[in-house]
Amino acid sequence: MTAKPALSDLAIARAARLEDIDVVADAAGIPRSRLEHHGRHLAKVHLAAADDLADRPAAKYVVVTAITPTPLGEGKTTTAIGLAQGLAQLGARATVTLRQPSMGPTFGIKGGAAGAGLSQVLPMEKLNLHLTGDFHAVTAAHNLLAAMLDNHLHHGNELGIDVRSISWRRVLDVDDRALRGIVEGLGARIDGVPRQSGFDITAASEVMVILALSTSLKDLRERLGRVVVAFTTAGRPVTAEDLRAAGAMAVILKDALEPNLLQTSENTPVLVHTGPFGNIATGNSSVVADLIGIRTGDYLLTEAGFGSDMGAERFFNVKCRVSGLRPDAAVLVATVRSLKAHSGHYEVVAGRPLPPEMLAERPAAVQSGAANLRRHLEIVRSFGVSPVVAINAFPGDFPSEHAVIRRVAEAAGARVAVSTHVSDGGAGAKALAEAVVEACDDPHDYVPTYELDEPLRQKIEAVATRVYGADGVDLAPQAAKDLERFERLGFGGFPVVIAKTHLSLSSDPTLRGDPRGWRLPVREVRVAAGAGYVYAISGEMRTMPGLPRHPAAESIDLDEHGEVVGLS
């Protein structure tokens, strides 16, 4: 959620002068022969482009993260876009890599996720709808595996699957709470084996994470084969390979492994690819997009979901390990509204306007939320890179409030810049761009939070204490047993992902600022063997959103000229 100028995002997007995607590719050095066009303004990039570009120098690599966001978000996407445009104003070439928006929330609470104002990704209608169909391919591959699993049960369960152990649900890219819990297989004998199950949103599929983490088609095929869907009654894992589904899944996903090339409102290159959920999954765009993007200019900016404790932690500890790429700096997006929210005096609710008292000039409220910003600066530094605080300015902000954020950041030794990219495009992000250029030249050295050869339990504790600031971890007895079991089964060398709320540094979504004196409860641990991580679940994780009383879909329509209205 971001400041909006007078014209709607859709109107601005329509008015923007789009370059042919060939021209955008030229500027990025991507050979036109490596493009698979989807119309004039959108193309898939063949993975072989990475080989073509191998001799070019690597760009500076910058992750764009945020302080603990309000439910409205901090505007990371739009800041990443604005920053790329700002770098272009300085004469540098910058590419952005982003996740693809999920259609579920677009038609639910969000109404779109293409940036805002003069810092958008275009063509925005394609971005907010099917793009090139990658999410649909994930849905199809995921559900084929589910169908083959149930088909195996129906035809006699030769593998001896313990039906109660099945963890592979189905997915759809729609906000549909009624599908969270279902009983399937009802009817006659020919209608399958009845059992309890449910649907998650496609972004929560392990297939989505696999697509995001695969480094090649071969790697994708192998990861799919390793997906564990259940256990046998004897306790052995049952994989997609055992069910002979992984080959067909890879075929369904073949084109989806190629990143999508789009452009910003100022025609700089954007690679949009994959969209793993930010809580139970990695919350980062794809490795292959970054492996291509890193050779396309002077700077590669990549957005990581939610705050630095969430997407950025996984960026550093999971994604960078897979890609081998090493970040040079981090941008930490902050807004006046979120620091005010961290004061604990206001309540922000997704899909509703801000409380009017939050819009008044209250520098003291900003100051009392500053602990959250300071903590995120420490988190970013713990990974060995310099943070730049980007104040994502809104038209109603007061200079006194920006000044508070600036003082807090500078007192913590961080660079800081106010950015007005939403209203002004790249011209509004020049100060931010300058700060990022400097930060990349600071001495830096990537440091993960843990080593992979530590025990799983120790890795979870390291993230909880060193990143979140917890005093320790309380593992439910079954979770402790499962961690030992995963180590026996050969999953001990995986990194960990902790599924917790993004609305607090702690596991309690109501705690603002920098909560201290708490322990992280872990009620359950699971393995994503294809994606290659173990995840620990802390608190209630919703993997299928619901629609609000009045979904954004109600306002989305075609006008009399057949043009789309209501997307933003």
Place this chain on the structure above:
Amino acid sequence: MTAKPALSDLAIARAARLEDIDVVADAAGIPRSRLEHHGRHLAKVHLAAADDLADRPAAKYVVVTAITPTPLGEGKTTTAIGLAQGLAQLGARATVTLRQPSMGPTFGIKGGAAGAGLSQVLPMEKLNLHLTGDFHAVTAAHNLLAAMLDNHLHHGNELGIDVRSISWRRVLDVDDRALRGIVEGLGARIDGVPRQSGFDITAASEVMVILALSTSLKDLRERLGRVVVAFTTAGRPVTAEDLRAAGAMAVILKDALEPNLLQTSENTPVLVHTGPFGNIATGNSSVVADLIGIRTGDYLLTEAGFGSDMGAERFFNVKCRVSGLRPDAAVLVATVRSLKAHSGHYEVVAGRPLPPEMLAERPAAVQSGAANLRRHLEIVRSFGVSPVVAINAFPGDFPSEHAVIRRVAEAAGARVAVSTHVSDGGAGAKALAEAVVEACDDPHDYVPTYELDEPLRQKIEAVATRVYGADGVDLAPQAAKDLERFERLGFGGFPVVIAKTHLSLSSDPTLRGDPRGWRLPVREVRVAAGAGYVYAISGEMRTMPGLPRHPAAESIDLDEHGEVVGLS
């Protein structure tokens, strides 16, 4: 299912010399500016192309149908493709319009549906997988409406929907029997309202039929608004418009309304678009593809699903009424194997090899199945056009068996030709092409089976008696009441679709040949108010297939070069 030469279809498809889709469009007279490219060999055609072409003469319009098929099919698709190639050999320009294959059966029993041998649609991998994502768009639009319906119940059911009356299920393009019957909404209060429901395959969605029958984006939007999903407790229909879902659905389907341009193995144009189910829906490709295709050459060939009692009946009585196009001739595809099957002496099972005794030389068996062919010739003639019998030749056929079919057809006054397009491409279909050219010059005058202003019951009886050869219709009492109710609600002017087995002219799938002395039982009638027809259900209609014990998916994979294997 069709005769196959020594090389696999995939190998032939790979070896074929694909033209740039621009060149294919040029030959069809479609301006390049009206193409939305999806790579070099596939493009969507903007609907405005129909306006560009409006001054060009209309092509002869030929529907390709079949006698009552075995579960393996008669090879209509491949015959339509071969015929187009054969017409090209005669110097005529022919375009084919086809339905898009469904991924469910492709990964289930079929392994692909792109034609066969030297009469294929290319690029076959795109065709058999996502193509340009139209099916995925149907899935997304359909399920958004389902989610908004359940969301309406969850937020208090302001419209007063009678939950037991809800007829709108969900869809997925996968063969998944376990989803036929589900209970949804399980869990806590926030997880929706529990109720019984289920999933159909995407091809069975009313949204798919709407996409196939819409004549413009405006028409699409209006039809979506008219979709009836349930009734109120007071008996009023509840529409997608009432739920404020139709606008968003139209936005999701906007690109999907544009037909997809591909090419045959001999580079002639093919428009592939939509894929409504052949039993409960229309079983024909889209109206917009035909409205464009009719101006692209000398002949437009369109395939209609199953036998002439099924897809062709709906072609004449439903599709032609919507499009306003009038057919000039019909091709009736027949195979030796199906006439043998109609003798009643053999059993053909989908997904299994033919019984070996069917492969022996048995002209007498062919003769005893001839009644079915004669009946289909009558059906085609009842619509006012001349039929041409296309004998789709298989390598193991005997000349004596072809001779029987020829004699039967000629005795009934029909043209007939043996076609070896699968082995020989267009060169093998020249005789068929010549017969079709002649048939189009016969005097002809389109005659529907019934007038729209007849009562619904009378329309159902007209199809049952005049097309199927039944003695009459037995309406279940509730069905009779519902027909009256539909007339009161204003749906009386719709055409009708009868959902019955495609494996017999009768409603009993085990009856071969030309069954007589039977009555059509109708147990239930429903209205597809957006698509614009009333459908009567006779017998068990399966709207969600299941997977066989060993699905085709088990053999589909990537090879060591990353190429797809196992599709056909």
